[in-house]
Amino acid sequence: DNSQTMSRKCTEEGSWKNITNCTSTVLKNIHEELKNLIDSGNFTQNVPKLVKKLADASQSEVKTSTDLSVSVETLKIIAEASLENNVSIKTTVMSDFLATTSNLTTEESISLYSTNDKNNSAASQLMQAVELFTSALQPDKEKFEITHPNVQLKGIMLAQENLTSYEQNFDIFNNISVVINKSNFDDLPRSYSVIITTVVYNHLAEVLPIFPKEFENYYVNSIIHSTSVRVNKKNKKDVHIKTVFELKNKSTNLQDVACVYWNFSQEEAAGGWAKEGCQTKTSKQSVTCSCKHLTSFAVLMSKSSLEEPGYIEMITYLGLGASIGSLCFCIFIELLVWSSVVKTKISHFRHMALVNTAISLLLADLCFLSTSFDFVQQVPYVCIAITFLNHFLYLSLFFWSLCQSMMLLHQLCFTFSWLRRKIYMPVSFIVGYLFPLGIAAGTFLYFHPKNKYHNTTLCWLDKKEAFYAFAIPVASIVLINLLALIVVITKLIRPSVSDTLNADEKYAVKQIVKAVLVLTPIFGLTWAFGFFLLLDFPKEFHNIFK
Incomplete structure (x- = not known):
């Protein structure tokens, strides 16, 4: 049942917009009842009933932007009137108030908000209403918690003599931890009591406008939390607070990040982001914000990623060119001298693994180089295929290096047990090609339906999760190859049982030592330096390893 008029606007293209000014009669009646109770002086005793009515109505009645505006305005009037009349809000009433807030910030309700109107932000008014109403909360227990699908509140009430540092962890949405040190309250009289509450919002970050212009190229990359401290029923703002935010988008560049708070006095009535009084410290997947005051906090990230220095791209292409040229030359030489050097089973095993390793790396380099062409981004599915x-x-490159290291290890540890070609050949091709093919296919089938498979700019695995389907097998192979190399070296330096070695045995030892030294890079040990890119080092160190 709706009231008022309904209107639709026609666009320049000649299509109708789904814009309506129609308001739910239920919500309008609650709003009118609230005003009448305030005017008649009967507001205080009717707060629980009003809040409960609004919580029930907001579950099904909020269908238009006007419904949303009326609901938010009703919440704000209730919060302001509660403070003016010194109403003590019980936990059950607070739960109903937050239930309405949760209903107004569902995924379905996001489209009802306007993020462009800096003078009339429903999201800002909603957050302010929650802050005001929380200031009137008088809990009945020392520790209290209220949880709804899109809002969660945690808090503590302590006397000054029992006061400890305030630490709250939230993991219902993204992880976030809030810490207020006990030293903030050392100067309070012993008779004072302290109530600290923290509210976290799931979707509010998506509907708050990005103001002022200083942050117009930023977006919110965390959930929003609001923390308040009351000492003897009076708000205390000058409190040092530390918050650790888990980032929503963990693959973003952390070089341009800002800890911010929502300043309700900015941009006339709507409010805006500000960063005065806050310090920012970044780690790989989180941001620590240390601020000297209390309000609603979040983390802003720049939409535009920082460009790499020009020399990084130049070195990349020069390195790829040198690698491709060297690999082509290596394969050509192998084919040219194959019949001359492949005369024993050991040499056949070694050169076969070397050729397949070179072919795998050559094809991989060519695929990597192809991402520099524009058509890769323009033609559908090409980037996914690459x-x-x-x-x-x-x-495949690493699995072939594993085959080679295992072959050398076998020949040294089992001197009189020779591998037969009809066994080694199929096993090597299964390990060298089928194993990596299975891992690559499994990664694609698992992550692609979730839209978490690849980075569309780099045409490489997404750094969040899919990348570990490459990093974990590679790290395992590098570790195995390192252990194999240690065993090989130990065997070579261990004194022989006999003091004299015949010429053939000495020659064989020299050849194996030479093979180990030459094939150490092929074992993948030098690739271990690439794992430094996964560590939380400054950007300059990352550029060195790149």
């Missing part, structure tokens, strides 16, 4: 091939071919 990501899959890169994943498969680079894994």
Whole structure:
């Protein structure tokens, strides 16, 4: 049942917009009842009933932007009137108030908010209403918690003599931890009591406008939390607070990040983001904000990623060119001298693994180089195909290096047990190609339906989760190859049982030592330096390893 008029606007293209000014009669009646109770002086005793009515109505009645505006305005009037009349809000009433807030910030309700109107932000008014109403909360327990699908509140009430540092962890949405040190309250008289509450919002960050212009190229990359401290029923703002935010988008560049708070006095009535009094410290997947005051906090990230220095791209292409040229030359030489050098089973095993390793790396480099062409981004599915091939071919490179290290280890540890070609050949091709193909296919089938498979700019695995389907197998192979190399070296330096070695045995030892030294890079040990890119080092160190 709705009241007022309904209107639709026609766009310049000649299509109708789904804009309506119609308001739910239920919500309008609650709003009118609230005003009448305030005018008649009967507001205080009717607060629980009004809040409960609004919580029930907001579950099904909020269907238009006007419904949303009326609901938010009603919440704000209730909060302001509660403070003016010194109403003590019980936990059950607070739960109903937050239930309405949760209903107004569902995924379905996001489209009802306007993020462009700096003078009339419903999201800002909603957050302010919650802050005001929380200031009137008088809990009945020392520790209290209220949880709804899109809002969660946690708090504590302590006497000054029992006061400890305030620490709250939230993991219902993104992880966030809030810490207020006990030293903030050392100068309070012993008779004083302290109530600290923290409210976290799930979707509010998506509907708050990005003001002022200083942050117009930023977006909110965390959930929003609001913390308040009351000492003897009076708000205390000058409190040092530390918050650790888990980032929503963990693959973003952390070089341009800002800890901010919502200043309700900015941009006339709507409010805006500000960063005065806050310090920012970044780690790999989180941001720590240390601020000297209390209000609603979040983390802003720049939408535009920082460009790499020009020399990084130049070094990349020069390195790829040198690698491709060297690999082509290596394969050509192998084919040219194959019949001359492949005369024993050991040499056949070694050169076969070397050729397949070179082929895998050559094809992987060519796929990687192809991402520099514009058509890769323009033609559908080409970037996905290149990501899959890169994943498969680079894994194949490491699995072939594993085959080679295992072959050398076997020959040294089991001197009189020779591997037969009809066993080694199929096993090597299964390990060298089928294993990485299975991992690459499984990664694609698992992550692609979730839209978490690849980075569309780099045509490589997404750094959040899919990348570990490459990093974990590679790290395991590098570790195994390192252990194999240690065993090989130990065998070589251990004194022989006999003091004299015949010429053939000495020659064999020299050849194996030479093979170990030459094939150490092929074992993948030098690739271990790439894992430094996963660590939380300054950007300059990352550029060195790149």
